[in-house]
Every structure is written in structure tokens, then in C-alpha cells.
Amino acid sequence: MSLNKFALYVHIPFCVSKCSYCDFCSFVPKNEQVSAYLQALNAEIKAKGEFYKNYQVTSIYIGGGTPSILPKNVIFEILKNIKTNFKISGNSITIEANPNSFTLEKAQEFKEAGCNRISFGLQSHNDEILKILNRKHNFQDLVNAVNYAHKVGINDINVDFMFGVPTQDLEDVKESLNRVTNLDITHISCYGLILEPNTPLYNEVKNKELQLPSDDECVNMYDYAVDFLSKHGFFRYEISNFAKKGYESVHNKNYWARGEYLGLGLASHSFIKGVHWHNTSNFNKYLSTPLNCMENIEPETLKTAKEETIMLALRTEKGLNIQEYNKKFQSDFLKEYKNTISKLSTQNLITIKNDYIKINDFNISNAIIAEFF
Amino acid sequence: MSDRQKFIRNFCIVAHIDHGKSTLADRLLEATGTVAKRDLQEQLLDSMDLERERGITIKLTPTRMKYNYQGNDYILNLIDTPGHVDFTYEVSRSLAACEGAILIVDAGQGVEAQTLANVHLALDNNLEILPVINKIDLPSAEPEKVKKEIEDVIGIPAMHAPCISAKEGTNIEAVLEGIIKEFPAPRGKENAPLKCLVFDSYYDNFKGAICLVRVFDGSVKKGDKIKFMQTNNVFEVTEVGYFTPKAKESDVLLTGEVGYIAASIKKVSEARVGDTITNADNPATEALPGYKQVQPVVFSGIFPVDGSKYGELKDALEKLKLNDSALDYQPETSVALGFGFRCGFLGLLHMEIIQERLEREFNLDIITTAPGVSYHVFKTNGEMIEVSNPSNLPEQSFIDHIEEPYVNAHIFTPPEYMGSIMELCTERRGENTDVVYLDEKRVRLDYTIPLSEIIYDFFDSLKSRTRGYASLDYEMADYRPSKLVKLDILLKGEICDALSLIAHQDKAYERGKIMTEKLKEVIPRQMFEVPIQAAIGGKIIARETVKAFRKDVLAKCYGGDVTRKRKLLEKQKEGKKKMRNIGSVEVPSDAFISILKID
Numbered sequence: 001m002s003l004n005k006f007a008l009y010v011h012i013p014f015c016v017s018k019c020s021y022c023d024f025c026s027f028v029p030k031n032e033q034v035s036a037y038l039q040a041l042n043a044e045i046k047a048k049g050e051f052y053k054n055y056q057v058t059s060i061y062i063g064g065g066t067p068s069i070l071p072k073n074v075i076f077e078i079l080k081n082i083k084t085n086f087k088i089s090g091n092s093i094t095i096e097a098n099p100n101s102f103t104l105e106k107a108q109e110f111k112e113a114g115c116n117r118i119s120f121g122l123q124s125h126n127d128e129i130l131k132i133l134n135r136k137h138n139f140q141d142l143v144n145a146v147n148y149a150h151k152v153g154i155n156d157i158n159v160d161f162m163f164g165v166p167t168q169d170l171e172d173v174k175e176s177l178n179r180v181t182n183l184d185i186t187h188i189s190c191y192g193l194i195l196e197p198n199t200p201l202y203n204e205v206k207n208k209e210l211q212l213p214s215d216d217e218c219v220n221m222y223d224y225a226v227d228f229l230s231k232h233g234f235f236r237y238e239i240s241n242f243a244k245k246g247y248e249s250v251h252n253k254n255y256w257a258r259g260e261y262l263g264l265g266l267a268s269h270s271f272i273k274g275v276h277w278h279n280t281s282n283f284n285k286y287l288s289t290p291l292n293c294m295e296n297i298e299p300e301t302l303k304t305a306k307e308e309t310i311m312l313a314l315r316t317e318k319g320l321n322i323q324e325y326n327k328k329f330q331s332d333f334l335k336e337y338k339n340t341i342s343k344l345s346t347q348n349l350i351t352i353k354n355d356y357i358k359i360n361d362f363n364i365s366n367a368i369i370a371e372f373f
Numbered sequence: 374m375s376d377r378q379k380f381i382r383n384f385c386i387v388a389h390i391d392h393g394k395s396t397l398a399d400r401l402l403e404a405t406g407t408v409a410k411r412d413l414q415e416q417l418l419d420s421m422d423l424e425r426e427r428g429i430t431i432k433l434t435p436t437r438m439k440y441n442y443q444g445n446d447y448i449l450n451l452i453d454t455p456g457h458v459d460f461t462y463e464v465s466r467s468l469a470a471c472e473g474a475i476l477i478v479d480a481g482q483g484v485e486a487q488t489l490a491n492v493h494l495a496l497d498n499n500l501e502i503l504p505v506i507n508k509i510d511l512p513s514a515e516p517e518k519v520k521k522e523i524e525d526v527i528g529i530p531a532m533h534a535p536c537i538s539a540k541e542g543t544n545i546e547a548v549l550e551g552i553i554k555e556f557p558a559p560r561g562k563e564n565a566p567l568k569c570l571v572f573d574s575y576y577d578n579f580k581g582a583i584c585l586v587r588v589f590d591g592s593v594k595k596g597d598k599i600k601f602m603q604t605n606n607v608f609e610v611t612e613v614g615y616f617t618p619k620a621k622e623s624d625v626l627l628t629g630e631v632g633y634i635a636a637s638i639k640k641v642s643e644a645r646v647g648d649t650i651t652n653a654d655n656p657a658t659e660a661l662p663g664y665k666q667v668q669p670v671v672f673s674g675i676f677p678v679d680g681s682k683y684g685e686l687k688d689a690l691e692k693l694k695l696n697d698s699a700l701d702y703q704p705e706t707s708v709a710l711g712f713g714f715r716c717g718f719l720g721l722l723h724m725e726i727i728q729e730r731l732e733r734e735f736n737l738d739i740i741t742t743a744p745g746v747s748y749h750v751f752k753t754n755g756e757m758i759e760v761s762n763p764s765n766l767p768e769q770s771f772i773d774h775i776e777e778p779y780v781n782a783h784i785f786t787p788p789e790y791m792g793s794i795m796e797l798c799t800e801r802r803g804e805n806t807d808v809v810y811l812d813e814k815r816v817r818l819d820y821t822i823p824l825s826e827i828i829y830d831f832f833d834s835l836k837s838r839t840r841g842y843a844s845l846d847y848e849m850a851d852y853r854p855s856k857l858v859k860l861d862i863l864l865k866g867e868i869c870d871a872l873s874l875i876a877h878q879d880k881a882y883e884r885g886k887i888m889t890e891k892l893k894e895v896i897p898r899q900m901f902e903v904p905i906q907a908a909i910g911g912k913i914i915a916r917e918t919v920k921a922f923r924k925d926v927l928a929k930c931y932g933g934d935v936t937r938k939r940k941l942l943e944k945q946k947e948g949k950k951k952m953r954n955i956g957s958v959e960v961p962s963d964a965f966i967s968i969l970k971i972d
Contacts, residue, residue, distance in 0.1 A: 189929075216923055240928050240929055296936075311935075311942060343957050347900060363923055366942060370945040373943055
């Protein structure tokens with residue numbers, strides 16, 4: 001019998017401090033909370049491994065929060081537990097880390113645990129901007145961290161960079177990108193800041209204590225990044241993701257292909273057999289019932305399946321494969337969206353070539369994708 | 374004249390808006406015991422909610438009252454009349470059904486434009502006028518001065534006019550006495566062939582169109598075959614009766630009486646106001662005078678906001694038309710707004726009432742295009758066509774000249790506002806024909822002015838320039854040649870037909886400029902640049918640009934973001950559905966309304 005495949009996401013909801021823009025499920029933990037969480041998480045891993053024994057794991061992503069702040073050996077134990085309870089077929093295990101909590105010791109542990117890809121949250125080289133974001137590291141921390149990774153033999157390294165932050169200008173962006181591309185890394189995630197309601201940064205902007213760069217400035221920053229990064233060997237393969245040839249994120253590409261994934265841990269999201277859900281984001285609830293805390297269970301409909309397929313694919317550089325769409329939905333994409341396609345083509349907003357349809361300007365991708373809804 | 378006829382009085386009340394017509398009507402109903410005080414709703418005769426809200430009367434409800442005066446039982450028929458200039462013809466037919474008219478004048482305000490217009494209508498119909506000075510309870514009341522004004526301005530004796538307060542119920546008996554003593558009893562021959570004047574009609578779901586009538590000669594009863602002398606339609610009477618003010622069936626309507634006739638008439642348009650009903654088997658030789666086919670003078674397009682509601686809009690208009698023969702509508706297709714109707718109205722108030730009823734009673738969201746008038750377009754081949762929809766205007770090269778409707782407008786104002794009013798009228802292409810000083814505090818300005826200039830917001834401008842002191846009245850005059858052009862609005866190079874209008878050449882530039890500026894405010898940024906242009910006959914006269922938005926993107930989209938992001942985009946799409954597509958440009962429904970509000 002052939003096995004199904006999915007990706008695993010493991011959520012570590014702890015941080016040393018909370019970033020000012022972050023609305024993720026993460027918090028600064030007390031000691032006993034960490035051990036209680038690991039107990040629940042390991043119970044979930046065991047039970048879900050049994051439940052999904054017909055699945056093969058193609059990639060693992062340990063995110064957060066900040067997985068790198070966990071005490072010694074914890075990551076090792078988690079991955080060991082996963083390997084015991086799940087069938088692992090792929091060879092892509094990514095872990096997120098903060099530049100200042102990533103020591104040589106940590107690097108060795110991660111390597112031994114099986115991690116072969118590390119994602120560092122840098123966001124900016126500029127201390128002033130990092131202060132606005134309430135991040136506790138500096139650029140030198142990243143330089144050191146990248147060195148540690150290489151030392152232990154982890155060479156697939158991502159750096160997160162953020163633009164559109166209050167007080168940031170194009171010169172800042174240029175300097176950050178210049179420094180980052182001088183490091184020996186394989187992947188850069190380049191995000192425009194999104195203000196999420198009820199975050200400190202959102203309130204500061206709302207109260208006019210800080211001001212976001214204008215739309216035009218943000219567009220210039222992004223366009224500059226796309227151009228600069230491609231000149232330095234990092235090619236865009238999704239709106240916010242740039243990689244050297246052969247180093248595209250396996251785990252994330254599964255999301256964008258609308259492949260299946262299982263989330264483990266507090267507030268983690270899953271998509272299996274056409275159903276979306278997530279675990280509770282209530283910490284105590286998760287501790288008491290880690291095996292039974294699914295929330296917002298939403299089965300797909302033909303409409304939502306199509307919308308998600310189009311939305312995710314149009315965010316990638318390749319675009320949407322029309323043949324695959326037609327096969328999957330027993331449809332004729334070009335006929336189904338004839339009017340939309342004709343309107344968007346006339347305005348030169350999309351390109352259709354070699355069975356793919358793609359967006360010409362990612363800066364307005366939402367508006368273009370919404371046309372297909 | 375029979376003894377019975379001697380004790381009938383048919384009368385109406387004419388007044389300016391707010392001078393207390395409805396309140397006096399209520400007091401009369403109360404004083405004659407027709408309606409007990411506890412049952413009396415505020416302003417009982419105005420039956421539609423909308424009328425009550427706006428404080429105006431649109432529909433007429435004739436009410437029979439009994440009153441014993443010096444030992445004799447009198448029947449008093451009060452025929453209420455609409456107060457607004459849009460309904461002048463209906464007023465004139467109501468007046469024709471009466472022998473007398475109570476003229477109410479506000480003791481503080483004095484004679485106003487509408488008062489005068491309605492008095493003249495009453496005098497034209499040979500009615501006796503009983504002036505009544507109302508609101509004597511107000512501190513500003515100057516009854517003696519107002520009496521003198523009535524004598525000077527209108528030219529009727531007013532020294533013995535009852536001074537009353539309808540609100541407080543003061544001196545109502547004097548009004549009743551005046552009705553009986555001043556107004557003549559109805560003349561008319563009981564044995565002559567039937568002659569009934571239809572002065573109003575309305576639609577009843579069970580009985581069909583109901584005619585409100587005044588019997589001039591003869592009598593009518595259930596089972597009679599009646600004939601409408603204008604349309605020659607014959608019906609069999611199913612019911613006659615009168616109002617108290619509730620409908621009450623009776624055996625017969627006799628000479629001089631006022632009441633209603635039901636005869637299974639399917640449409641109100643078959644029971645036209647002004648028509649004469651006679652007996653089909655024993656017809657009168659001559660109809661009563663004064664019949665006129667009502668003609669709409671203001672036109673606008675009405676479209677459903679949601680294109681799929683076209684059927685509902687059609688049904689709603691059909692139902693309104695059942696009860697409103699003045700409403701005129703024809704299917705219209707707009708490139709911008711889809712399927713809708715070109716509607717004709719008696720005036721702006723009539724238009725607003727229809728719009729509000731569509732929205733309130735039928736729960737429809739509608740888009741109304743700019744109101745316009747009907748132009749006479751003389752083509753180079755000698756043909757004349759009537760054009761009320763700018764889209765139907767022939768190309769410039771086929772037009773020899775265009776004529777537009779003018780009205781005679783009468784504006785009453787305290788002298789200090791004269792300059793401001795004259796300025797306004799000149800801006801609106803008005804031509805001053807007369808200035809009459811009525812007394813030291815009141816002037817009448819007469820203007821000939823294009824109808825198209827007063828249907829926008831002339832009345833509002835007049836009120837604001839005179840702090841509400843001026844009043845306006847107008848009647849249709851004639852058609853006159855005018856330098857008119859079609860002004861088009863182009864969005865991204867495509868004409869938006871729903872925004873086209875016909876304007877005077879000297880004003881088209883300014884109007885085009887204002888419209889493009891206004892549209893720039895209301896059309897949101899889109900994925901591409903949207904030029905907004907105003908053009909006259911292919912020549913661009915104004916341009917604004919809505920720049921393309923440059924950023925509409927959410928950065929990350931990983932496992933946890935998929936459903937949330939999909940829902941965000943679904944919401945974004947929902948927002949777009951409320952837009953109208955003009956070519957590739959999305960225009961909010963508000964845009965069409967917003968340009969109605971500029972001048």
C-alpha cells in the first residue's frame with residue numbers, strides 16, 4: 001500500500017521577549033511551563049504518529065516563537081520522538097533561531113538532532129530599527145551565528161529580512177541587503193511589515209507615535225530587493241522568498257502547492273484530506289488535552305479549494321500550472337475565468353505562457369488574486 | 374335646487390406649506406363630531422406615512438361631515454388638496470369639485486407664493502374665498518396686518534375673516550359658520566343625465582381603481598353602467614359611498630354630493646383625474662370642462678443597485694403606477710448601470726417621493742441618474758424629436774437646434790434678499806419679467822427661467838440665500854431655443870452613459886470640470902491608472918486622474934495563513950461586487966449619487 005505524504009510543523013511558543021509586530025502565539029515562559037509544554041507536545045507526537053501511521057513525513061519545520069531558546073537537549077528529544085513515531089521519508093528539517101540565542105553548543109545539538117536547515121530572524125542590520133521591533137540582537141550576532149552553523153556543517157541557511165518598518169528608508173534596505181548577501185547563506189525571506197491589530201507597533205502607529213513608510217516607498221524597497229537579490233544569486237520563487245539555485249524551501253513549497261501538513265503543538269495549523277484546523281491557542285487547554293484540542297475545523301468546498309489553489313500558486317514565481325488545475329478540478333481554467341483573464345491581460349497585469357499563468361507585479365497581488373474569487 | 378342640495382357645502386382648504394391646513398382639517402373633523410378626539414391621529418387626512426413625515430399632502434381624502442347650524446343639518450364635504458407645485462393640476466381638479474375655498478394665512482408669515490398661486494387657481498374655478506387667519510396664538514401674530522395684506526395683495530375682502538388658532542382649537546365655530554354662510558350650495562339638476570367629475574383616484578387591491586367624484590348633475594348608484602367621457606370606457610358600478618373619513622358604502626350619490634365610485638376598474642390610468650363620468654345608457658351631451666392629460670416634466674433613470682433585482686424594480690413601479698397615473702416609466706438599458714427604467718415625474722418632489730417609496734415600501738436599493746427635462750430637438754432633416762435621455766441625443770451634425778422648456782417662476786421675498794435672488798436667477802439663466810412691491814416688507818420677483826435650471830437645487834439655494842424667507846412657485850411656460858450640448862464623462866476612455874447630461878453651452882465647461890473633480894474623490898484607486906475626462910462632442914474639456922494603487926499585498930503565507938488570507942481576499946471581492954463596472958473601471962454606486970449633489 002502506498003503511503004500518503006505530509007509535512008510536519010512543530011510549534012515552540014516561547015520567546016525571550018515579544019517582538020513589537022508579533023501576533024503569533026508566543027510568550028515569555030516561566031520555567032515549569034516549558035517542561036509541562038514538552039510533556040504535552042511529546043504526548044501529542046506519540047498519539048498523532050500512531051494515528052497517521054499511513055503517512056510519510058516529507059519535511060519537518062520547527063518554528064515559533066524561538067525554538068533556539070529551549071534548554072539543552074530538548075530539540076534533540078523532540079526530533080527523536082518524532083522519528084520514533086513517524087515515518088520520515090524526506091531529508092529537510094528546518095529550525096528557527098534567533099541570532100543571539102544560537103551558540104556553537106546549540107548548533108552542535110541541532111546538527112546531532114538531525115536539523116539540516118536553519119532560519120535566522122534578522123529583520124534589519126540597523127539597531128534603531130531593531131529597537132522599534134523590540135528585538136534583542138544585533139548584526140554581529142548574526143555573523144557569529146552563521147559561522148557556528150557552518151562550523152557544525154549546517155550550510156542551508158535562511159535569513160529573514162523585513163522592509164516597510166517605521167523610520168526605515170531605501171538606504172537602510174540597501175545596507176541590510178548588502179550585508180546579508182555578503183554572508184555565506186542560501187536563502188533570504190524578504191517580508192513587508194504587516195501591522196496586526198493589538199500589537200504594540202500597531203498601536204504606536206495608530207497613535208501616530210510612529211509612521212509607516214508610504215506605499216510608494218515600500219514598493220520601491222521591494223522592487224529594489226528583487227533586483228538586488230537576483231543580481232547576487234538569490235532568485236525569487238515566491239512573493240517573499242528568494243533562494244540560491246537548488247535551495248528553495250521544501251517545506252514551504254509544500255504549503256504553496258496546497259500539499260497536506262500536520263501541525264503539532266500549541267496553535268499549530270493542519271491541512272489534511274481537504275480539512276483545515278488548528279490546535280487551541282489556549283496554553284492550559286493544550287496542556288490538559290493535547291490530543292483533543294482541534295479548533296476551527298473547516299472542510300474545503302469546491303469554491304474554497306479552487307480559491308486557495310489559485311491564491312497560493314499565483315504568489316509563486318512560476319505561477320499557476322493551468323493543466324494541473326484543469327486535471328485537479330476537471331475544469332477548463334481559461335474558460336472558467338475568461339472574463340477575469342481578459343480584463344487582467346488587457347491591463348498587462350498577468351502573463352500566460354507555456355501553460356502557466358503568473359502575476360506581473362507582486363506589489364498588487366492581492367487585488368489581482370481577488371479578481372479570481 | 375332641491376331642499377337637500379341647499380344644505381350641502383363642498384369646500385377645500387388652500388394654504389402655504391406649514392400654515393396649518395392639516396391642523397385646521399383635524400379641528401373641523403373634531404368640532405363636527407365626525408371623528409372623536411381620542412381617535413384623531415395627528416393630521417388625519419394625510420394618509421400616507423411619507424406625507425405625514427414630510428408635512429405635505431399628496432393624496433386627497435374627501436371627508437363628509439355633519440353639522441347642525443341654527444336647527445338645520447348640513448353636510449360639509451371637505452376636499453383636501455395637495456400643497457406642492459408639482460401637483461397643481463390635481464389641485465385644480467379638486468378645486469373644480471368645490472364651491473368654496475378656505476384660505477388659511479399664517480398670522481405671522483403673511484401671504485406666501487404658494488398661497489397666491491392656489492388662491493388664483495381657486496378664483497379661476499369661480500370659488501368663493503373665505504380667508505382665515507391662523508396661528509393667532511403665536512407671539513409674532515399680526516392678524517390685522519395680515520388681513521390688510523390679503524386685501525391688498527389678493528384683492529379679496531378680509532376684514533371679517535375669522536381669526537383662529539387651529540392648534541389650540543380657538544374660534545373653530547366661526548370657520549364653520551363662515552363655510553355655511555359664505556359658500557354657495559351646489560347647483561345642478563337632479564333629473565339631468567349624470568355628470569361626475571373625477572378629481573382623484575386611487576388603487577384598492579380588492580375593488581380596483583376607486584374614483585373620487587363630485588356629482589354635478591343626476592345621480593349614480595350600484596349597478597349603473599357608467600362611461601368615462603374622455604376614454605369612452607364603460608364599467609358597471611359595484612359600489613358607491615363616501616368617506617367619514619373611512620370609506621362608507623351608501624345607496625346612491627346624488628347631485629351636489631361628494632364620494633367614491635368603484636366599478637372593477639383595473640388601472641388608475643383608466644380613471645383619469647379630470648375626466649367626466651356619465652351614464653352609459655343616458656349620457657350627458659357635454660363633458661365637464663378642464664380635462665388635461667398630465668405630462669411628466671422631470672425625467673431620470675432608476676436602476677437597481679443589484680442588477681438581479683430588475684424584476685423586483687419592475688413590479689414595484691407597476692404597483693406604484695396603479696396608484697399614480699402621473700408616474701411614467703419605460704425600460705432603459707445603460708451600458709454602465711445595466712437594465713433599469715427611464716421615469717417621468719411631475720416634478721422633483723414627485724421624483725423624490727417615488728424614490729423613497731421604492732426604497733421603503735419595496736425595500737429596493739436604487740441608483741438614480743441626474744434628473745433632466747424633455748428637450749425638443751430639431752434635426753437638420755426637419756424632424757422634431759423629444760429627448761429626455763441624454764443618451765438619445767442625436768449627433769451634433771444631425772441637430773439643427775434644440776429647444777428647452779421654460780417656466781414662469783414667482784418668488785416672494787423680503788426686499789433685503791432681492792439682490793441675492795436676482796444674482797441666483799441670473800446664474801440660472803433666468804430672465805426677469807416683473808418686480809412687484811407688495812408692501813414695504815414683501816416683493817414678488819417674476820422670472821422666466823429654464824426648467825432644467827430649477828430642478829437641481831434651485832429651491833435649496835434660494836432658501837439658503839434668504840435664510841428661508843423666500844418662497845417659490847412656478848408653472849410651465851413654453852419651449853425656447855437654447856444653446857445646449859451633450860456633456861459626456863469618460864472613464865479610461867469609455868463613455869459612461871449614466872453620467873452623460875445635456876447642459877447649456879456656457880455652463881458645460883464648468884460642470885464638466887466639477888464632475889471630474891468630484892468623481893476623482895469617489896472613484897477608488899484601482900490596479901491601473903484611471904483617467905476621468907469630460908467631453909463635449911468628442912472634445913475633451915476637463916481631465917483628472919485616479920492614480921493606480923501600487924501596493925496591495927500580504928507578505929507571508931504559510932500553513933497558518935492560508936484560510937485567513939483566503940477569507941480576506943473573499944471579503945475584498947465582496948466589496949468589489951458593490952461596484953459598477955464601466956469598461957474595466959470599478960465605480961461605486963455612490964459615485965452616481967454624488968454627482969447629483971453638485972452645482
